[in-house]
Amino acid sequence: MTTETDTAEELLRRLEDGGHRLTAPRRSALAALAQRPEGFTVEELCREVPWAGRATIYRTVRLLVRMGLVCKLSMLDGKPLYNLAQAGHHHHAICLTCGSVADVSRCGVDHLLENIQLLTGSQVMGHRLEVYVLCASCRATAPQR
Amino acid sequence: MTTETDTAEELLRRLEDGGHRLTAPRRSALAALAQRPEGFTVEELCREVPWAGRATIYRTVRLLVRMGLVCKLSMLDGKPLYNLAQAGHHHHAICLTCGSVADVSRCGVDHLLENIQLLTGSQVMGHRLEVYVLCASCRATAPQR
DNA sequence: CGCATAAATGAGACTAGGTGTCAACACATG
DNA sequence: CATGTGTTGACACCTAGTCTCATTTATGCG
Ligand SMILES: [Zn+2]
Ligand SMILES: [Zn+2]
Ligand SMILES: [Zn+2]
Ligand SMILES: [Zn+2]
Numbered sequence: 096m097t098t099e100t101d102t103a104e105e106l107l108r109r110l111e112d113g114g115h116r117l118t119a120p121r122r123s124a125l126a127a128l129a130q131r132p133e134g135f136t137v138e139e140l141c142r143e144v145p146w147a148g149r150a151t152i153y154r155t156v157r158l159l160v161r162m163g164l165v166c167k168l169s170m171l172d173g174k175p176l177y178n179l180a181q182a183g184h185h186h187h188a189i190c191l192t193c194g195s196v197a198d199v200s201r202c203g204v205d206h207l208l209e210n211i212q213l214l215t216g217s218q219v220m221g222h223r224l225e226v227y228v229l230c231a232s233c234r235a236t237a238p239q240r
Numbered sequence: 241m242t243t244e245t246d247t248a249e250e251l252l253r254r255l256e257d258g259g260h261r262l263t264a265p266r267r268s269a270l271a272a273l274a275q276r277p278e279g280f281t282v283e284e285l286c287r288e289v290p291w292a293g294r295a296t297i298y299r300t301v302r303l304l305v306r307m308g309l310v311c312k313l314s315m316l317d318g319k320p321l322y323n324l325a326q327a328g329h330h331h332h333a334i335c336l337t338c339g340s341v342a343d344v345s346r347c348g349v350d351h352l353l354e355n356i357q358l359l360t361g362s363q364v365m366g367h368r369l370e371v372y373v374l375c376a377s378c379r380a381t382a383p384q385r
Numbered sequence: 386c387g388c389a390t391a392a393a394t395g396a397g398a399c400t401a402g403g404t405g406t407c408a409a410c411a412c413a414t415g
Numbered sequence: 416c417a418t419g420t421g422t423t424g425a426c427a428c429c430t431a432g433t434c435t436c437a438t439t440t441a442t443g444c445g
Contacts, residue, residue: 167318169314169318169368173312173314173318173320175318188360188362188364190362191365197356197360197362199352201355202352203348203349203355204348204349204352204369206348207346207347207349207371210346210348211333211342211344211371215333215342215375215376216375216376216379217333217335217373217374217375218374218379219333219371219372219373220336220373221316221371221372222369222370222371223314223316223368223369223370224367224368224369225367225368226356226366226367227364227365227366227368228356228360228362228363228364228365229363229365230360230361230362231360231362234361234362234363
């Protein structure tokens with residue numbers, strides 16, 4: 096299985112492959128980030144790596160998002176949340192109670208997008224789908240009342 | 241056909257029905273809002289009704305969102321955009337060029353949501369689907385290069 | 386109508402989330 | 416070693432939004 100350290104190493108490798116330098120602040124940010132499979136905010140990272148500049152952390156996360164290594168998603172109220180990206184196009188099932196994020200790989204909206212294109216004459220450029228759930232373990236600990 | 245004034249009147253009526261007072265700032269905010277079928281930001285409303293307090297405008301929009309009369313949606317970068325709600329559950333096709341918002345009533349993701357529920361054991365509580373498009377008129381004026 | 390009172394307002398402080406600037410620094414390369 | 420590009424961090428600044436609290440106002444009741 097993949098450990099958090101492996102994940103951080105992998106991210107570092109990808110950064111390097113992309114022609115980016117592996118600096119101390121980046122290593123720390125990636126290490127902190129890799130330990131949070133449940134999703135994170137940039138401010139949380141800043142608090143976990145206080146000796147690195149806030150702007151640097153934001154720049155690092157933005158870089159990772161642009162490289163497709165991290166996803167920026169949107170909670171129901173619009174608040175942003177980040178998480179490590181799985182490969183390829185996917186959507187997110189976010190638990191409203193514990194905040195865990197499950198990636199949903201199979202995209203079932205292609206048909207809807209085609210319809211929109213046909214009906215409105217518009218060209219679909221992108222889409223965002225977030226599903227807000229009560230995850231299995233949260234259902235177990237706090238059953239439906 | 242429905243004019244902007246009709247729209248504002250309708251919103252006022254809905255507010256009143258909900259037990260809310262019809263104050264001058266609310267009337268102005270609704271009037272401004274009704275003139276923007278293409279979607280708006282709260283800051284824009286504030287600029288259009290400068291003699292009403294900023295907090296009041298935010299409170300009014302929040303009220304309308306909670307009453308389901310206005311939708312808060314999310315651009316690709318996460319920036320919020322508001323628009324008048326059509327009836328019932330729907331999604332949004334947002335033009336990246338002109339910012340117009342087309343409501344998409346028929347929801348095609350039910351099947352996907354069912355799958356998520358079955359596969360992960362989680363209970364789907366809500367979802368958000370935004371489609372980013374190049375609308376028909378924007379395609380016409382700035383054709384695909 | 387007049388009044389009580391709860392709802393609503395507005396000024397302004399505050400927060401989260403994020404970008405832009407710029408001088409200083411770190412490296413790699415010739 | 417010189418030079419140039421990538422990166423950093425302090426800090427100012429921005430949008431979006433909430434909170435407080437003293438003051439005002441809409442509305443229902445007598
Ligand atoms: Zn959960
Ligand atoms: Zn998709
Ligand atoms: Zn358009
Ligand atoms: Zn839907």
